[in-house]
Amino acid sequence: MGRGDLTDAEWAVIGPLLPAGRGRWARPAGDNRRFLNGMLHVLRVGCPWQDMHERYGKWNSVYVRFRRWSEQGVWDDLLQTLVDLGLSDNWQH
Incomplete structure (x- = not known):
């Protein structure tokens, strides 16, 4: 786990809220945590998708x-679910 990646406690809340289904060409949902960490990395550091760290998989x-x-x-x-659970005060931020 890299710096800034979701902790086990955070993942325990967020993981079940993500789509578990798998499309015809989609990767298994088991990759959701790694992919979400990659998405958050790009948003956090402001880099282009192509410059995303390789530990998160193919950009x-x-x-x-x-x-x-x-x-x-x-x-x-x-x-919205995080707001409903009281874990965030304003989902629009």
Whole structure:
């Protein structure tokens, strides 16, 4: 686990909220933690997707999952759930 990656406690809350399904060409949902850490890394450091650290996997695979989750409304649902659980005070930030 790299600096800034999700802790086991954070993952225990967030992991079950992410899509578990697997599409025809999709990677297994078991990669969700590594992919989410990659997404958060890109957002945290502000680097281009192509410069994402290799420990998170192929940048394009992480980006495709990020885009798919955005299109499916996963981020809005995730953040709303965190607000409902009292773990965040304003999901719009």
